[in-house]
Amino acid sequence: MTFTSRTRTLALGAFVACFTVAAVFSALPSTAQEPPGRRDPSAALSQIKERAAVAVDLRLDAISEMETAVGDSNVVTEEHRSVLLDMLASTAAGLTSLGETIAADTEISEALAHSAKIVTDYRVFVLLLPQVRLVLASDGVERAAAVLGDAATALEAASTAAREQGRDTTEADAAIARLRENLEAAKVLVEGLASEVLALDPSGWPDNEAARDQARDDVRDAASALREARGAAHEAARALHAAPAAA
C-alpha cells in the first residue's frame, strides 16, 4: 500500500517536472525569435527611430569634419574643392531630411524601410568619404609631382653647367633619370583619377567598389613612386656637389 502510494506520488511529481521543463523549453525559441514590436509596437518604433538618429548623426559629424578638411586644404584644386563641398553639403541635406522623415514615421515598416536608406542611398563611409579623400590625395600627388618636376629641371640645369665646367656628372645624371622615370609613373597613375572617382555614385554600389579600391591602389602606388623620385632627387643633388672634375 505504502509502495503504491509512493509510486503514485513519484509518478505525479515526475509528470509535473517534465511539464515544467517542456513548458520552459518550448517557450524559449518563441520568445527569442519574437520581434520586439510584437509585444510593444510603440517601443519598437521608438527604438528604430533612436537607432536611425544615431546613424544619421554619426554620418553628419563625419561629413562636417570632412568639409573642414576640404575647406582648409591647400593642395586641392579650386574646381575640386567646389565639387567636393557640394557633394558633402548635398549628402548632409539628404541625410538630415531622411532623419526627419524617419522621426515622423508612424509605422514600424516605414521606419525600417527609411532607416535602410541611411546606408543604401548615401554610402557615406564606404564611398563618399573615400571619394573625397581620394581626390584630396590625388591632388596632393599632382601638386608634389609638379614641385618635383621643377626640382628635376633645376637639377638638369645644374648638371649641364657642371658638365660645361668639365666635371663628371654620370652619377648625377643617372639619379636624375630615375627621378624623371618615377615622376612620370606617378603622373600616369593619377591622371584622370579624380574625375573617375567623382563619377562614382551610391546607386552603383557594390559594383563600383572595385573602382574605389583601384583608385586607392593607384594613389598609393603614385605616392610610392614620388618617394622614389624624391630620394633620387636628393641623390642627384649630392652627386652634383661631389662631382669630380673630368679626367
Place this chain on the structure above:
Amino acid sequence: MPHDRPEHPRRLRLGCMVLVSLAMLAVTGTACGARDEAAPASRATPLRLPAASTTAPTTAPSPSSGTPASLDGDVEQALDAVGASLAAVEEQLAGIDSDIRTGEE
C-alpha cells in the same frame, strides 16, 4: 479512517511540488521576458565613428612660381615640401581604410 491518515502528508507533499513547479515556471517566464527587452538594447549599440582626418595637407611651394631652384637651398626646401605633401597623402589613404572599416561594421 486509519487509511486516510497516511495520505494526508502525501497530499501535502504533492501540493507543495505543484506549487514549486508553478513558481519555477513563473520565474523562468519572467526571465525570458526580461531577456527579450534587454536584447534590442544591445543591438542598439551606436556605430563607432572613425577618427576622421582633418589635418590639412602641408602647403607645397607653387610649381608655377617661376623661381629657379638652386641646389643648395630651393631644391632641398622643395623636397622637404614634397615629403610633407606625401605624408598628407598617406594620411588620406589611411583615412580611407578607416572609413571603409567603419562602413563595414
